[in-house]
Amino acid sequence: MNKIAVVILNWNGVKLLEQFLPSVVQFSQGAQIYVADNASSDDSIHFVKENFPTIKIVQNSGNHGFAKGYNDALQHIDAEIYALVNSDIEVTENWLNPIIESFDQEKQTAIIQPKILDYKNKGYFEYAGAAGGFIDKYGFPFCRGRVFDTIEKDNGQYNDNCEIFWASGACFFIRSEVYHELGGFDETFFAHQEEIDLCWRASNEGHIIKYNSGSVVYHVGGATLQQGNPKKTYLNFRNSLLMLVKNLPKKGLFFVIFFRMVLDGIAGIRFLTQGKLQHTFAILKAHFSFYCISLAYLRKRKDFQIQQYYTVKSIVYLYYIKKLLVFKEIFNSNQNIKN
Incomplete structure (x- = not known):
């Protein structure tokens, strides 16, 4: 069994593979890399076979979206840890080691997210995940580094390792035994918020979700569906x-x-x-x-x-009415913290 499998879900994304696979191959020593293909009709498979012969390919029967796409592919991948990585992610040197060390040292930790920065504006956090996610009482998600449309500059304010409520599916590390124990992603979701659901189910089973700033990746975001779609x-x-x-x-x-x-x-x-x-x-x-x-x-x-699944009662109220626009403003005000 491999220690870690880096699994990239792809559908007609040959341009993204051309751009971002080189960094994954360069900086993922010791990991087995897979491309899980959702029945692409472009040259994705040919490109990977021709240019990256060490990458293994899992071919799904159709385009079943993010949730079922990963569920189907991971049935065929044997590893202790799955690193589920979007095809529009650029990884950095040493991105895997801090994650592996955390899993080795913290047996209750089941899911980990790295620091996710914006590929197009690398000094800022990226919308989908930033420095780890939370939800309010009514299920609205927000992140350290991103509350609704306000995205923070990375000034080192989240250079820590801490517990979070949900980890971004853009770059999502999970113990394989936990993934299969939970039944994987909910396939009805197709895409979007399936990672929050999986993390919530993991928490209900007593597992811990963490953010690790020692691992850094850059995410384009919206490569499949734009934010305004x-x-x-x-x-x-x-x-x-x-x-x-x-x-x-x-x-x-x-x-x-x-x-x-x-x-x-x-x-x-x-x-x-x-x-x-x-x-x-x-x-x-x-x-x-x-x-x-x-x-x-x-x-x-x-x-x-x-x-106690939520951290604040209403992020909508705090953001739009109280005008608390960034994560630390919200949590520096004692009355907003749920006890």
């Missing part, structure tokens, strides 16, 4: 509701979901006033889809859910 809006809003149904503590379950849906409605109206009709319709579509499968998701609930 209505499909991304649909998936984020639908999947967030599904995640809440599965993982919220029983007490207050229906109130939290109802209030979250009210907040979604406000978001829909905000999109409408901005002339973004497609995003308003995407939220409506997300809610109708949620109604159709919510009962099935109630049956997915486990017997135990952690009670």
